[in-house]
Structure formats: structure tokens, C-alpha cells
Amino acid sequence: MKIHIIGGGNLGVAITIGISKYSKGNQVTITRRNIESIKYLESDDITVSHNNTNDIDQADIIILAIKPYQVDTVLEEILPAIKNKIIASAVSGLSIETLQEKAGKNHTIIHIMPNIAARFGESATCISYLEKDKEHAKKVISLFNDLGTVSIIDEKLMDAATVLGACGTAYALRYIRASMQAGIEIGFDAQTALAIASQTAKGAATMALEEKIHPEQLIDRVTTPQGCTIVGLNEMEHQGFSSSLIKGIKTSLNKIKG
Incomplete structure (x- = not known):
């Protein structure tokens, strides 16, 4: 064409x-x-x-x-x-x-x-x-x-699609940036931290796309009782990780709708 x-x-x-x-x-x-x-x-x-x-x-x-x-x-x-x-x-x-x-x-x-x-x-x-x-x-x-x-x-969801799929690229990259910054703080050089953070995000997304199950089921695979993953996740939630992301997405949608 x-x-x-x-x-x-x-x-x-x-x-x-x-x-x-x-x-x-x-x-x-x-x-x-x-x-x-x-x-x-x-x-x-x-x-x-x-x-x-x-x-x-x-x-x-x-x-x-x-x-x-x-x-x-x-x-x-x-x-x-x-x-x-x-x-x-x-x-x-x-x-x-x-x-x-x-x-x-x-x-x-x-x-x-x-x-x-x-x-x-x-x-x-x-x-x-x-x-x-x-x-x-x-x-x-x-x-x-x-x-x-x-x-x-549905056409009525196109504004929401803009936020979730287009603005969402920036949200995902902000996660990668934050993860990279944490990586530097715990000892990695910038390029190595970026490579690990980016590939980990890509791998997680691939798992979600390929297995088509709720992300929490995939999270369960890497969280063990009294392990380092669950304490990290819980601390992020205490600091408002999920709620701040949800609020950000809704705020972006409100901006589009005027």
C-alpha cells in the first residue's frame, strides 16, 4: 500500500x-x-x-x-x-x-x-x-x-487508550529510570543499571503478554515467605506506588477530557 x-x-x-x-x-x-x-x-x-x-x-x-x-x-x-x-x-x-x-x-x-x-x-x-x-x-x-x-x-474508550497506551510509555520509562537510579545507589554503574532495569521490565512485560494471566500470579513466582522481594513490594505499597500510578493515569485522562 x-x-x-x-x-x-x-x-x-x-x-x-x-x-x-x-x-x-x-x-x-x-x-x-x-x-x-x-x-x-x-x-x-x-x-x-x-x-x-x-x-x-x-x-x-x-x-x-x-x-x-x-x-x-x-x-x-x-x-x-x-x-x-x-x-x-x-x-x-x-x-x-x-x-x-x-x-x-x-x-x-x-x-x-x-x-x-x-x-x-x-x-x-x-x-x-x-x-x-x-x-x-x-x-x-x-x-x-x-x-x-x-x-x-469502543470509540468511547479512545481517550483512555491515549493515557494507558501512549502516555503509559512515559510512565513505564519513569519506572525504569527510578529502578536505574536505585541500581546506581546499590553499587552498579549507570549503563549496567540501565541495562538490567530495562531488560527486567521487558522480560516482565513479555511474561504478562505470553502467559495472559493476572500479574499478581506472576509476582507470586518471585515472592517467597520472609524474602527480599516481598519486603520491597510492601515498602513500595506503603509509599503509595500503586495508588500514585493510578492517580497519575486518571489525572492524565481528566486533562484530555478537559
């Missing part, structure tokens, strides 16, 4: 690189007003342009990886150049209904929420769509399945 990505920020670039690396046989164009920072993508046979309408009429899927305040300007620019397109929107806080009204009924709107781990084929992408657009949505689902995992969710 021909994929046209509008928005050369962190998310747009991550999706672009992910498609280039992990989804075979696709041609990718990415646009950004100031293209100097993404010119390096051309070395991977990716078309880079400052013009949002560059060959957009040839695209099979148009991905909007832009900020909410940019939507009206971008649509005003591209709509005269396209007909009957699949538009996959990664714009936070913008519903399918609202974007459909702005874009017109002759375009198919698919709501996507990937994260920047798409760059490494590890995105947790959430997708919603109207039932009438199910066949068109399959193309988008297939594309993002190549970039990690895909969860099909």
Missing part, C-alpha cells in the same frame, strides 16, 4: 520508521513543514516532503499524526486533493464523529492510537471504527499489527 503520513513529529516518525522496517511492501511518504530534521529518513527509501498534498491522491491510507489545533488547517489543505480515502487519525481528543463531520461523508475515518514504540515494532495500538467501515478498517489493523499489538476498542 501507499501510506501518506501527515506530521513529522515523534509519533509520525515512529510510525514511519516502523512501517519501513516491519511492514513489507509499502511505500511511505511523511510530511513536515520543516523537513530538515527528518531528511535522514530518505536513506530508507521514505519520501519526505514539506507539502502535505504531495502525491496524496495516490495514497491508500492517510495517517494524521498532528496536534488537535492543526486539524482544521490540514484538512482545508488536503480535502480538495482527495476522494474516498481511508483517513486514520492519531489525533488525541478528536472523535470519529467530529472528524467525519469535518472531512465529509465520502471518506472513511478510522481512529488509531499507537505509541512511539512503533519505531521498534512494539507499539500497543488501539483502534476504533464504525461498523460500516469494518472492511476498510482491516487494512489499518493489518498495518499496525506489523508494528506491535492491536486492540479493537
